[in-house]
Amino acid sequence: MFGKLYKWVDSRTGIQDSLEEALYENIPGGAKWRYVSGSMLVFAFMTQAITGIFLWMNYSAGSQNAWASVYYITYNMEGGALLRGIHHVMAQAMVVLLPIHILQVVIEKAYVKPREFNWWLGLVLMKITLALGLTGYLLPWDQKGYWATKVATELAALPPVVGGYIQKIVVGGNEYGHFTLTRFFALHAGVLPGLLVGFLVLHLAMFRKHGITAHSSKKRADQMFWPMQVLKDGVACALLFGLVVYVAIIHPAELGPPAEPTEPYGAARPEWYFLFLFQMLKYFDGSMGWNNEFVGAIVFPGVVFGFMFLMPFIARIKVGHAFNVLLIAALVGGAGYLTYEAHMEDNYNIYNEQDVDSAAYKKAAKYHAEVERANTEFRLIQELVEDYGIPLEGPLALQQRDPYTMGVRLFRRQCASCHAYNATGENAHLAIAGPEIDANAEGPMGAPDLYGFGSPDWIQGLLNGEEGGITSPKYFGNTSHAEGEMVAHVRDTMWAEAETDEDKAGLKETIEQVSWALAAEAKLPYLDYAGNQDKIESGINHLNDDTLGCVGCHNYKENEFGYVFTLDNYASSEWLTTMISNPNEVYSEDWGTANDRMPAFHSDATKLLTQDEIELLVRFLRQDRTLLGDTPESVEPLKAEAPAEEAETAEVTETTETPAPVESEEDTDETPVDTTQEAIEEESAEESEEEAEEEAEEEATEE
């Protein structure tokens, strides 16, 4: 039955003859394992074409969608991570197999007469493969691909006269954008694979024309390609595929945070197989006059390629073949060495842990810090995507509303030259290093570490007069406050008076209670106020009774004799907003040294930060991750106070929480916060102690 069908098909298609033609190629000396590299390359390309087409079914080229779709493939699609992983790892396998294949061809003298054309076709195939790697690297549109590819396309502008045009054509204009992606994608998924198939067909046809280079030997009989060599090729390819799948599973293809043109990525590196070119550029620094970037990026690789092109002719002269073998060996070795160099340079800090002060160490440490930062940004955007989904405007729109992503960025840019943000525990990924504090030097200023600002822990540290407390760099660093009245009071009065262990234990307890009372002013969304009502109440009493001597200087509720800033609303949203906008509005005027040198970030005179940016920073400092434009989390630290207040809050919650899911269209941008925020900004000029006092009075009367 099957035989009959086969005969019927064969008689009409000649399938038998074609198969025999294709598979009965004589191999002088028999099938050998070392002949498998070519087939493996073909198989690798087939895998890339197949996985590539399936990736294509989910990929969307365009600067709002590219990252989002790759994210979706990697983290949402079933089997998507594996699919992308195979494509990613197999691409690297191809680049590993290429030099092996080339070395083999050169060593076995398969490139000389009459196979010149096949050698050249092979070189073209190599270039196409590398171009596929280069174009593919950009497509996920993440920070790494974006900034690394940017370097590559900058190089395209190096050739004189035409360079600028070439670059514009490749990039699709002056700027990276939709057209860069659509062009790279068309090249990567259409033009280059098409060319590769075409040249591969020629390469194989030429190979069949000249036959296998090996000679028959006495020791082993000739064999046909089928079946032994096919089997060997097949086994090799199966092993390769197994290995690739394995690597793809244990080392999934990475995805960085989405490309952000305004946030340069300091750890941008090309894919590892281009690292040698990246490294080589460092040596073309113009130090010898002729060795400039153009020579390094264009001329030198061009000359090397020219030599490779001429190798079949070089082989004709005496010792030419030996020269060629040496040349290729030197190229492979040189590329290997440069790759190693690049790796060692970036990881200098890991291999030379002692050498902390060297420039090389610092540079490598910076590189690693950038990688770490990208990991944090990715973690943050991943949390955002899972919480909110990606809006039509793309992932950047989400990031720009996120107090954590933007908080870290803004803090690094504007605050970290004085303040640290030494986040720990589950927030450790948000940590931002402050300046290096040298207590003896004037140098960079160490201002308070703002992680957990306003929380009981933070305040307990501030009120701790012993080692690690208020005198540690965590608080006043080397601002003028380091030897100011506050330190003097805490260290020399509060703690000096506590002599016995018992005294100290009592003081600590009081401080804990006071810290909770102060934290109640901050209304921090991450604190467990409900579980600490007792402490808050005792703390309030301590403050009112002035147990610790706070209200001698600070105002607090009905105590209004203080001459430095009030503790009412300390570290609250409003307080922080005012403090960042214009610190001089927080500090009382007649306390001349109060503000050491914190600039106003948004006042009539300066606009270092926009109001939105300040809002983001405030939420970040308060560990409130409500997106900008949404109502921030509100907490009521004190339960069951005056009944009037209770009624008020109940009303508020009702109005904010009632909208049914369908009605959500109505509570869009206009949120109560925005308006209050604006109000605060507008009135901030007039708003001063008077108002604070008024508020304190109000509260007092309510009580």
Place this chain on the structure above:
Amino acid sequence: MSETNNSTAKESRRGFFGSFSAWLAAAVGAVIGVGPVCVGLYTFIMEPLRKKQMPRKERDGGSSDPGFFRVASVDEIATDVPRRFTIVADKLDAWNFMKDQALGAVYLQKNEAGDISCYHTTCPHAGCSVAYEQDSNAYHCPCHNSSFNLDGSKLENGGSTNPSPRPLDTLEIKVDEATNTVFVKYEDYYTGRHDKVAK
């Protein structure tokens, strides 16, 4: 071809699958050929069938009537004349989440007694969008001439064809007396079938 060693060549040609290694080679070849395709096909087939989940913060916080959408207030619905209303809801499209998107439309009408009925605008024939036309006081589909009476039943207008396999699809509604709002259980049905089957 150079220096062919004829005896081996002939031996090999005794048949395509003449040896164990030949079968093995074919098997290995098949496996590696199919491997990447399998992975790709798996994602291609599984993705559309997978149940999608709304982003964490956008999941319905315990709405008592899943599937019901607020469409209109009772007063907006006219008596004996159908009016078209858009269904607005959050929408998930692959990686994008969009708030308040138009999912589709329905026709709502009241009778004298004040009973409200609701019809899907999708034609049961092949999915075009039907529209109410005032002149004939009936629903007409612009594609293959299906027409429906105001009660949704097929319109038999002497001689003219009407390929719809069933009447217009009705949708379940709920009226919240307190707020005077109409909620519609909006779902899509397979077209071209005699029975109304939800997708």
